[in-house]
Amino acid sequence: MLDTLDLELSLDKNSYKSQLETCMMKLRQLQNACWEKKLPAIFVLDGWTATGKGTLLKNMVGYMDPRGFVVHPIWPPTPEEQQYPFLWRFWQKLPSVGQVSVFYHSWYTRVLEDRLFDRISEAEIPTAMRQINAFERQMVDDGCAIAKFWLHLSCKELKKRLKKADDDPLDSWRVRPEDWQQVEHYEQYRGFAEEAIAQTSTGPAPWTLVEAHDARWAQIKVFTQAIATLSAALDRQHPQIPTQIPTPPAQEHLDPTEPNYLAQVDLQQQLSKEEYKQQLKNAQIDLRKLQMKIDREQIPVLAIFEGWDAGGKGGAIKRLTDVLDPRTYQVTAFAAPTDEEKAHHYLWRFWRQLPKAGKIRIFDRSWYGRVLVERVEGFATPTQWQRAYQEINEFEEQLTSAGYVLVKFWLHISPEEQLQRFRDRQNNPFKAYKLTDEDWRNREQWSLYEVAVNQAIQRTNTPYTPWTVVPANNKYYARVKAIETVIEAIENAL
Amino acid sequence: MLDTLDLELSLDKNSYKSQLETCMMKLRQLQNACWEKKLPAIFVLDGWTATGKGTLLKNMVGYMDPRGFVVHPIWPPTPEEQQYPFLWRFWQKLPSVGQVSVFYHSWYTRVLEDRLFDRISEAEIPTAMRQINAFERQMVDDGCAIAKFWLHLSCKELKKRLKKADDDPLDSWRVRPEDWQQVEHYEQYRGFAEEAIAQTSTGPAPWTLVEAHDARWAQIKVFTQAIATLSAALDRQHPQIPTQIPTPPAQEHLDPTEPNYLAQVDLQQQLSKEEYKQQLKNAQIDLRKLQMKIDREQIPVLAIFEGWDAGGKGGAIKRLTDVLDPRTYQVTAFAAPTDEEKAHHYLWRFWRQLPKAGKIRIFDRSWYGRVLVERVEGFATPTQWQRAYQEINEFEEQLTSAGYVLVKFWLHISPEEQLQRFRDRQNNPFKAYKLTDEDWRNREQWSLYEVAVNQAIQRTNTPYTPWTVVPANNKYYARVKAIETVIEAIENAL
Numbered sequence: 001m002l003d004t005l006d007l008e009l010s011l012d013k014n015s016y017k018s019q020l021e022t023c024m025m026k027l028r029q030l031q032n033a034c035w036e037k038k039l040p041a042i043f044v045l046d047g048w049t050a051t052g053k054g055t056l057l058k059n060m061v062g063y064m065d066p067r068g069f070v071v072h073p074i075w076p077p078t079p080e081e082q083q084y085p086f087l088w089r090f091w092q093k094l095p096s097v098g099q100v101s102v103f104y105h106s107w108y109t110r111v112l113e114d115r116l117f118d119r120i121s122e123a124e125i126p127t128a129m130r131q132i133n134a135f136e137r138q139m140v141d142d143g144c145a146i147a148k149f150w151l152h153l154s155c156k157e158l159k160k161r162l163k164k165a166d167d168d169p170l171d172s173w174r175v176r177p178e179d180w181q182q183v184e185h186y187e188q189y190r191g192f193a194e195e196a197i198a199q200t201s202t203g204p205a206p207w208t209l210v211e212a213h214d215a216r217w218a219q220i221k222v223f224t225q226a227i228a229t230l231s232a233a234l235d236r237q238h239p240q241i242p243t244q245i246p247t248p249p250a251q252e253h254l255d256p257t258e259p260n261y262l263a264q265v266d267l268q269q270q271l272s273k274e275e276y277k278q279q280l281k282n283a284q285i286d287l288r289k290l291q292m293k294i295d296r297e298q299i300p301v302l303a304i305f306e307g308w309d310a311g312g313k314g315g316a317i318k319r320l321t322d323v324l325d326p327r328t329y330q331v332t333a334f335a336a337p338t339d340e341e342k343a344h345h346y347l348w349r350f351w352r353q354l355p356k357a358g359k360i361r362i363f364d365r366s367w368y369g370r371v372l373v374e375r376v377e378g379f380a381t382p383t384q385w386q387r388a389y390q391e392i393n394e395f396e397e398q399l400t401s402a403g404y405v406l407v408k409f410w411l412h413i414s415p416e417e418q419l420q421r422f423r424d425r426q427n428n429p430f431k432a433y434k435l436t437d438e439d440w441r442n443r444e445q446w447s448l449y450e451v452a453v454n455q456a457i458q459r460t461n462t463p464y465t466p467w468t469v470v471p472a473n474n475k476y477y478a479r480v481k482a483i484e485t486v487i488e489a490i491e492n493a494l
Numbered sequence: 495m496l497d498t499l500d501l502e503l504s505l506d507k508n509s510y511k512s513q514l515e516t517c518m519m520k521l522r523q524l525q526n527a528c529w530e531k532k533l534p535a536i537f538v539l540d541g542w543t544a545t546g547k548g549t550l551l552k553n554m555v556g557y558m559d560p561r562g563f564v565v566h567p568i569w570p571p572t573p574e575e576q577q578y579p580f581l582w583r584f585w586q587k588l589p590s591v592g593q594v595s596v597f598y599h600s601w602y603t604r605v606l607e608d609r610l611f612d613r614i615s616e617a618e619i620p621t622a623m624r625q626i627n628a629f630e631r632q633m634v635d636d637g638c639a640i641a642k643f644w645l646h647l648s649c650k651e652l653k654k655r656l657k658k659a660d661d662d663p664l665d666s667w668r669v670r671p672e673d674w675q676q677v678e679h680y681e682q683y684r685g686f687a688e689e690a691i692a693q694t695s696t697g698p699a700p701w702t703l704v705e706a707h708d709a710r711w712a713q714i715k716v717f718t719q720a721i722a723t724l725s726a727a728l729d730r731q732h733p734q735i736p737t738q739i740p741t742p743p744a745q746e747h748l749d750p751t752e753p754n755y756l757a758q759v760d761l762q763q764q765l766s767k768e769e770y771k772q773q774l775k776n777a778q779i780d781l782r783k784l785q786m787k788i789d790r791e792q793i794p795v796l797a798i799f800e801g802w803d804a805g806g807k808g809g810a811i812k813r814l815t816d817v818l819d820p821r822t823y824q825v826t827a828f829a830a831p832t833d834e835e836k837a838h839h840y841l842w843r844f845w846r847q848l849p850k851a852g853k854i855r856i857f858d859r860s861w862y863g864r865v866l867v868e869r870v871e872g873f874a875t876p877t878q879w880q881r882a883y884q885e886i887n888e889f890e891e892q893l894t895s896a897g898y899v900l901v902k903f904w905l906h907i908s909p910e911e912q913l914q915r916f917r918d919r920q921n922n923p924f925k926a927y928k929l930t931d932e933d934w935r936n937r938e939q940w941s942l943y944e945v946a947v948n949q950a951i952q953r954t955n956t957p958y959t960p961w962t963v964v965p966a967n968n969k970y971y972a973r974v975k976a977i978e979t980v981i982e983a984i985e986n987a988l
Contacts, residue, residue: 025924032927054820062812065927066827066858073821080574104820170779173786174819285664292667318556325668326548326598327567333560339833364560430519433526433559 001194002209005152010214023223024063030230031100035068038097038343039233040144043226044106047151047193049179050161051212053104056219060102068098074105076113083300083357085402086110086128087135091351094139096343106148107132111196113178116189127401129199134394140204141387142345145233147226148205150197151212155186252447254454261457261469262450265412270474280476283483284323290490291324291360298357299493300404303486304366307411308449309439310421312472316411316482317362329360334369346370346380346388347395354399366408367392371456376448389459396465405493406465407486410453411472415446495688496703499646504708517717518557524724525594529562532591532837533727534638537720538600541645541687543673544655545706547598550713554596562592568599570607577794577851579896580604580622581629585845588633590837600642601626605690610675610683621895623693628888634698635881636839639727641720642699644691645706649680746941748948755951755963756944759906764968774970777977778817784984785818785854792851793987794898797980798860801905802943803933804915806966806973810905811856813973814980823854828863840864840874840882841889848893860902861886865950870942883953890959899987900959901980904947905966909940 045053072093081089095101110128114120136146165171182189201207208225212218254260305313332353341349355361370388374380399406425435457467468485472478539547566587575583589595604622608614659665676683695701702719706712748754799807826847835843849855864882868874893900919929951961962979966972
């Protein structure tokens with residue numbers, strides 16, 4: 001594929017100058033338009049070393065509004081970054097709405113340089129490719145424009161440029177030994193690149209191959225394609241953030257062919273106080289033992305708690321953490337997103353809070369808000385929440401494939417039990433703060449939530465990330481069940 | 495100091511139970527009040543190892559609203575964190591308005607454990623103490639409530655507890671060799687603690703010494719003090735975020751005794767196109783050489799550009815970065831703060847963007863906005879912007895004492911030159927986007943800005959972070975001057 005590029009292509013100085021001027025004015029206008037339409041954009045500059053990516057970038061920088069234009073130079077991951085899924089550090093760098101992020105090298109190092117230097121096994125390559133495709137599609141679905149550029153050189157040209165840089169005392173320090181390895185293993189590296197390009201040149205995020213022997217040609221080609229990408233994205237005008245809240249879909253009952261997970265729950269299950277005390281103690285001792293092992297094996301553990309209001313999430317989390325060393329776990333509660341969070345993909349705020357290797361993190365509510373409250377309240381459009389099942393499955397698969405233990409709970413109670421607990425809270429000054437008007441409003445929409453919860457469970461109940469629906473009318477039973485489930489998940493991972 | 499504590503103090507089970515209940519309900523109410531008043535709070539739990547901080551925390555967690563309550567366990571800094579000033583990682587963890595952050599160990603490890611293990615030299619201790627005091631005072635001035643607790647044990651008790659933990663197979667893995675060093679060097683460590691407590695027990699952020707032999711006594715003492723701190727902070731009701739924009743102070747002229755830096759600038763200075771080309775080239779070559787050295791010596795460099803609208807910041811930044819490797823520098827432009835940024839101390843967003851060791855960062859506008867646009871437009875109250883000079887000086891001193899090269903530019907042009915440039919922009923479709931209504935509004939307030947700029951320069955022109963006021967009527971001159979100033983600053987640091 002790459003060897004069919006005509007590397008002789010070039011542009012004379014005058015044509016270049018006039019075309020550059022036009023391109024830049026157009027790009028600048030488009031940047032403005034993206035800002036106004038709240039459309040984020042990503043440019044990926046990848047390819048061989050010494051291809052003139054730097055000069056190209058500098059030309060762009062001079063014409064763009066610096067407040068909405070961020071360049072992210074990508075180096076090999078730091079030890080801290082290596083404790084997360086490989087896409088984690090790129091999630092941290094995603095543009096917010098209206099911004100342009102330029103990646104100077106990118107997530108493709110995972111399937112190029114990492115592969116060349118055996119930092120990733122061949123068996124992991126297909127997974128990485130799939131995760132990259134999912135990542136880019138999620139961005140584009142969210143309204144982001146993506147243009148990816150592979151700047152190509154022949155082996156001879158690459159060698160010539162590296163030698164020139166090496167001989168220049170001002171440049172030589174920038175030439176890494178890894179760069180010379182590209183010459184040494186040119187054919188192999190080209191093969192990797194071709195495979196990556198072939199597998200990730202998707203409809204939403206296609207690659208543009210750039211003949212980079214002539215810098216003028218390469219620049220104009222990149223700018224022209226960048227313009228086309230932004231224009232197309234503006235034309236699509238994704239409703240990335242719904243400006244008006246659409247009418248919520250009013251599915252009050254499950255289709256008879258759909259499984260009703262909640263109806264199947266045996267809410268009679270319970271423990272006596274004595275049983276509870278004993279079993280809780282045993283479970284907590286087991287958990288303490290496991291915490292030692294998690295630390296030793298450097299396994300990240302993430303337990304997410306969803307459930308009906310007053311379902312007992314807080315109490316279950318308290319018992320779960322009671323015996324844990326406070327320096328090894330953190331509880332994060334998620335409420336309505338902040339403005340900054342709203343200006344990013346909805347998964348962004350969860351990516352930012354992932355546990356590191358060896359640590360336990362507990363989420364009080366989670367990304368399932370997208371297909372629960374956001375669906376029922378109409379904060380997400382039907383297109384958005386329907387798409388979210390796949391996005392969530394992909395996200396969770398990225399976690400588990402990176403070694404995470406992920407446990408998902410739905411604490412299930414009956415409407416009658418909920419009413420009882422709401423009333424208890426009303427009458428208990430200690431707990432009254434826990435009850436809000438929103439709780440009463442949510443309660444009125446019980447049947448809508450019931451449909452949403454069942455469908456969420458069905459669509460995201462994968463073999464590697466199963467749901468645990470906990471019968472929670474009896475708090476004792478629910479608490480012990482939650483801890484035991486976490487224990488089991490960790491033991492399976494060990 | 496610490497040996498005068500009566501470690502025999504204790505509380506019987508019944509008194510404890512009833513007091514705990516009262517404390518918790520009160521704390522919970524105060525958390526709500528803080529949320530409503532947008533008041534952030536910080537609790538610091540420090541002291542010897544094995545003092546029961548964990549149990550204490552767990553008692554709190556169960557009663558607090560998890561959405562506004564975050565526990566930050568503090569471990570030794572990671573290699574990445576070590577590339578920044580030591581307070582950097584704590585700035586990242588500061589509560590936003592309405593939140594409570596609990597630090598389980600804290601920035602005091604810098605003057606305790608780091609000191610015990612010679613990770614900080616004795617000469618650096620006074621600076622660290624001073625920086626801690628400044629840090630805490632800045633938080634409190636911004637409306638934050640701070641309560642700091644030292645949980646104290648006798649050497650004998652400490653040894654007993656560590657031995658017990660060591661003998662318990664479930665606990666032994668948590669006992670670090672460093673913990674035993676506390677027993678080994680008990681007297682020395684206690685001396686360090688006493689020094690830290692004495693020097694940092696300030697009016698805004700006092701220490702509470704807690705007799706921790708009896709866990710019940712210790713808990714109630716901590717909770718009682720936490721309640722007192724929050725109550726006092728609520729009483730103060732700092733106008734942390736001004737809800738109404740106050741009348742801007744209308745100082746249109748400098749006091750005759752104040753130096754007028756801008757008036758002293760010789761705006762006639764210029765370079766011919768030939769001189770410019772030659773000098774720019776030479777300067778850029780020098781800069782490239784230095785970049786190599788910065789990388790080798792792992793020095794972080796931060797250049798901030800302030801100046802009149804149309805003063806030529808963008809052009810100067812472009813020439814500065816023209817020869818730099820795009821993977822070693824980043825340009826960050828600052829506009830109006832986002833909601834999340836507004837919910838934190840105004841310096842927070844700049845702390846988040848600091849360069850790492852060996853990298854160059856360029857800020858297009860900076861924290862000086864606090865004493866310029868925020869002052870003139872009334873976004874900051876007079877109290878806030880007047881206080882900001884000291885806060886800025888402290889911040890900059892923290893950077894330079896951590897090895898940063900900090901260069902501060904004011905690009906100065908005459909009002910006539912600005913008008914000319916505005917008109918040029920109006921008539922040039924390529925540059926029209928750069929001119930906004932805001933620019934014209936700012937121009938009308940030229941004299942107010944002139945006072946603000948002069949006062950900002952005078953109050954923050956320190957020996958270690960001097961200002962460079964660049965005569966910028968002639969763009970050639972200004973660009974060369976900017977690069978040469980950066981070069982000089984780096985050379986001085988090397």
